[in-house]
Amino acid sequence: MGSTTGTQSQTLAGIDIPGTALVTAAIDFARQHLDDVTYNHIMRSALLGFAVADKSPDLQARDREVHALAALLHDISWDTNGTFASADKRFEVDSADAARIFVEQQIVQGSTQGASGNGWRPARLQLLWDAIALHTTPSIGMYKEVEVKATGFGIFLDFVGVAGAPPGALTDAEWDAIVAEYPRAGFRDGVKSVMCNLCRTKPQTTYDNFVGDFGEELVEGYSRKGKRAFDFMTATVE
Template identity: 50%
Template structure:
């Protein structure tokens, strides 16, 4: 049976769903976000809807919205020292995905949010930095990353001309970038100091290589670990 259409609102010229759960997700995320991160989250939400409405119109729009809004909950800057979201042993994407799942288990109607919908949001957040995987996933997961990647890379790098500069600039006018790349660098470098073991096998470590004094992935990459096992000699 087809689900009834969701209520909508228009932000920066973009029509997006407007449900009580999405409002709660916005309020929850704002508590843990710096101004630059929060604006990035909203831009990613809106840009993702611009793009996905053109190529993935039949997706779960509420799941897409929640994932986009909560995708950077694992950024450490903006959290209090006793935050129950940031761990010392998990990648920031996994921290964010776990926090979003707990939020949904607590706040979303259980009869509407089954295991599959929860997993869509978890996957969209946990995989959003891994382009070689995320764009092979379900439409909701792809849609979330379309918006995130578009915000960082701009319309010219969105495949198929699916985002115009006019559309992009209208969103940025309402939700300015606020030195986003400076904030991103600060978060990435902080992760390399806070929990370096979670950064060695992913792009966060590239920031550590370049900018964090004393940080090193030497001997800690997957190849290094495999080559030192020597299991073939047993």
């Protein structure tokens, strides 16, 4: 599915991404709400995803605007003031909900923001939501629509580097240019801090996913015991 938003583009760190009003607003929105570590991460994730997807035959035919918005807003619930964090949902769901609301609000404000509602039907909003909600679950996401796969893959590359890309899809020069523009300083410790905070503040959202790994290793008093599927099945199923 190709983008329905025209051919507007912008080049950041040598990588072409959509330059639509919505994408530009999303970058500004992320910069407003995220600290430097998380903002640099979402920018690298978007640019790495586009660098690889535009060269990969199985990822090229995608809605580029959806891909860009999903990558740029995939961690918006890590905002510094907790504006988009719920008390009872996984952070991926919080970010997906916030991204959908952001697009809907931009469309409503289109006369002043330059955003267009053309093409933003419920199915496209759901695609955006899915791409964000599933970005940490590749065992499902990689079997979904191409926009979901491209989003998740770009985020994955920010953790594993050039070696994780298909041969020839991401060059050292592209990586270096992206990292120079959006540095990685503090990334590992920043992610650990976010994950541990989730385990402390809403542990019930972490028991069935990778976030709980950080809790078990780094958070005093955290335990999945009694909360796992194994525990439930052992206690309730004859």
